Amino acid sequence: MSGDTPDWDVRYAGRDLREAQPAQVLLDFAHLLPAQGRALDLACGLGANALFLAHRGLDTAAWDSSPTAIAALERAAVGLGLATEIRDVVADPPPAEAFDVIVVSRFLERALAPRLADALKPGGLLFYQTFGPAEVDPARGPRRPAFRLACGELPRLFPTLALCVYREEGALGDTTQGLRDEVYAVFRRLPGGLADPPLPA
Ligand SMILES: C[S@@+](CC[C@H](N)C(=O)[O-])C[C@H]1O[C@@H](n2cnc3c(N)ncnc32)[C@H](O)[C@@H]1O
Structure with a gap:
């Protein structure tokens, strides 16, 4: 294991689900969610996004490769009907046209991007939030640049999807305010499909 590739099972040992918060993109744009349908929290960790989606009435799956994280989520989700799974999402990505909503937070596996786009049902939404190029708080996020998005990269990862929301503040202006270190988008x-509409003359 490299110094920048954490052993998530070790990190999650003894962690309390109450420490986990839903991703900001989900909180800010919850009003875009459908009233019903199938949702996936991919690389869910302790599953705060999954719990949020399930509480909104969505039929929710939560996948992560860490057995410790999934066990903690299962304890917290009793009675909610979450479909949890210990799953390596790189080796075993979601099937095509399976979900109305997919949420990915603080997980970046570029090769998976086309599979995520395909895993949305037509009309489906992808909420994506992860670390960006600006390291305003050096204590947050991975050190290795390859594990962080480059400037303007997130929309480029999903060229077949329509971009609904994009937020990347970087280190502009007063960095004590706003959303720093992380970038988000809703697609x-x-x-x-995404056709190139003719631009107005
Ligand atoms: C930084 S945590 C983010 C967890 C959660 N999404 C959040 O925002 O709190 C990254 C998560 O990705 C999971 N992970 C890493 N590689 C994975 C893989 N190949 N398949 C599934 N999960 C993976 C880790 O176990 C860890 O829970």
Whole structure:
């Protein structure tokens, strides 16, 4: 294991689910969520996004490769009907057209991006939030640049999806305010695919 590739099972040992918060993109844009449908919290960790989605009435799956994280989530989700799974999402990505909503937070596996786009049902939404290039708080996020998004990279990872929301503040202005260190976006899979519309003359 490299110094920048954490052993998540070790990190999660003794952690309390109450420490975990849903991703800011989900909190800020919860009003875009459908009233029903299938949702996936991919690389869910302690599963705060999954719990949020399930409480919103979505039929929610939560996948992570860490057995410790999934066990903690299962203890917290009794009675909620969450479909938890210990799953390596790189080796075993979600199937095509399976979900109305996918949430990914603080997980970046670039090769998986086309599979995530395909895993949305037509009309489905992808909420994505992870670390960006600006390290405003040096204590947060991975050190290795490859594990952080480059400037403007997030929309480029999903060229077949329509971009609904994009937030990347970097280190601009007063860095004691705003969302720093992380970047987020909401994408939609258009029912007819993403055609290039002609620009107005
Ligand atoms: C920084 S944590 C983020 C957890 C959660 N999404 C959050 O925002 O709190 C990264 C998570 O990715 C999971 N992970 C890493 N590689 C994975 C893989 N190949 N398949 C599934 N989960 C993976 C880790 O176990 C860990 O829970």
